Amino acid sequence: MNTPTSTQRLLLAFTAVAALGASLPGCVPLVVGGAAVAGAGMVATDRRSSGAQVDDQSIELRAGARIHEIANDNMNVTVISYNRQVLLVGTVGSxxxxQRVGIEIQRLDNVRSVVNEVTVGPGSSLQDRSNDTYLTGKVKASMLDSKDIFANSFKIVTERSVVYIMGISTRREADRASDIARGVSxxxxxxxxxxxxxxxxxxxxQRSGGIAAPNTPAPVQDATPASSSSSSSSRVPLPPMAPLPQTNVSPPANNGVVTSPVR
Structure with a gap:
């Protein structure tokens, strides 16, 4: 039997996405961040390997199914996987x-780390969600207009006016993308x-068709700033990042995520 190519695997994953999306009830309090069907052309423009892209689609599908199993009326969670690193945003009742959401997602196969930004409180209003959509579009447009970074190397997620930047980049690109996002009103x-x-x-x-991500599991992590030192690892689960050059910046968490207040 012939082994499926990476592109075939990706197309099969997209087909599964569409099938599962059609089978889930419409009332599920969940958003799967990257599981919308997309063209296979994204393989050529994405810095992730095609295998990582397939895994990210699979992680989001399985995460969606798992959260659907444990969901209650106060659970509104968005799951985004990028290079096998999962960002969780949204609200829960307790x-x-x-904590349970973070632990359950960490248990999924191929998940390298979980950044749990879910908060306890009421769900977002329609106005909140509309504003978040607007801000996401504004940040993306500003990055495209900047001309000095490759905007497609970043994934932008906005939750209640907090912009999350995901991606694989050099430090210069990361700092530039952060500055652009912070400048959006x-x-x-x-x-x-x-x-x-x-x-x-x-x-x-880029020569090999994408930057491969190791499958090494990592513990559940929060993006909340902490006083402990960052890991010295440059790849797993997240690299340490120096604070942005401005005052009153929160120190980096021990998972390498930097929370940066707007000027």
């Missing part, structure tokens, strides 16, 4: 539910969930 805070690579690693990844 701290126990917040209405953004209250910028959180970077970015995997830093060197220029040499980036060039090698």
């Amino acid at each position: 701290e126990a539910d917040r 209405g953004v209250s805070k910028v959180v970077r969930v970015i995997e830093i690579v060197t220029d040499a690693e980036l060039a090698a990844g």
